[in-house]
Amino acid sequence: MSAYSLTVNGGSYSVDVDDPTTPLLYILQENLKLNGPKFGCGLGQCGACTVLLDGQPIRSCITAISDSAGHQVTTIEGLGTLDNPHSIQQAFIDEQAMHCGYCLSGPVMYGYAYIQQNPKATRDQILQALSEPVAGQLLCRCHAHSRMLNALVRYSQGVA
Ligand code: FES
Ligand code: FES
Numbered sequence: 001m002s003a004y005s006l007t008v009n010g011g012s013y014s015v016d017v018d019d020p021t022t023p024l025l026y027i028l029q030e031n032l033k034l035n036g037p038k039f040g041c042g043l044g045q046c047g048a049c050t051v052l053l054d055g056q057p058i059r060s061c062i063t064a065i066s067d068s069a070g071h072q073v074t075t076i077e078g079l080g081t082l083d084n085p086h087s088i089q090q091a092f093i094d095e096q097a098m099h100c101g102y103c104l105s106g107p108v109m110y111g112y113a114y115i116q117q118n119p120k121a122t123r124d125q126i127l128q129a130l131s132e133p134v135a136g137q138l139l140c141r142c143h144a145h146s147r148m149l150n151a152l153v154r155y156s157q158g159v160a
Pocket of ligand 1: 038039040041042043044045046047048049050059060061062
């Protein structure tokens with residue numbers, strides 16, 4: 001058993017893990033009781049488990065705890081709250097850009113990171129980013145993709 005330290009949403013944690021290849025997603029859900037990042041495919045293909053690692057979007061289902069230790073992790077819970085949503089979350093609310101909400105960590109966290117690095121990104125630029133192989137691949141079984149794009153454009157243009 002090994003102990004790993006990591007920072008999640010500004011808080012410091014130490015977790016004891018038998019297997020260093022244990023996915024970060026399992027630690028977030030089971031040890032830290034954070035239910036925002038979801039298990040979708042478990043293969044790095046759908047994006048439902050997306051979190052930020054030092055500001056970069058990663059797929060926590062295929063990121064080992066040993067590769068996460070010592071880094072800053074941000075989950076969707078770290079952006080805003082129900083009472084005080086972040087402006088990107090408000091944009092998703094305003095555009096009604098979700099149905100069941102299961103996949104939301106993907107578009108919200110990936111979109112947040114992209115727009116932080118590309119302020120005022122246009123619809124075409126965001127669409128291009130969402131077309132990037134693997135990194136931009138975000139699957140929504142409710143088929144809310146076009147509304148999610150509207151929400152990201154709204155956030156990017158600062159109208160949220
Ligand atoms: S659950 Fe991680 S990419 Fe699908
Ligand atoms: S809103 Fe249901 S899977 Fe995306």
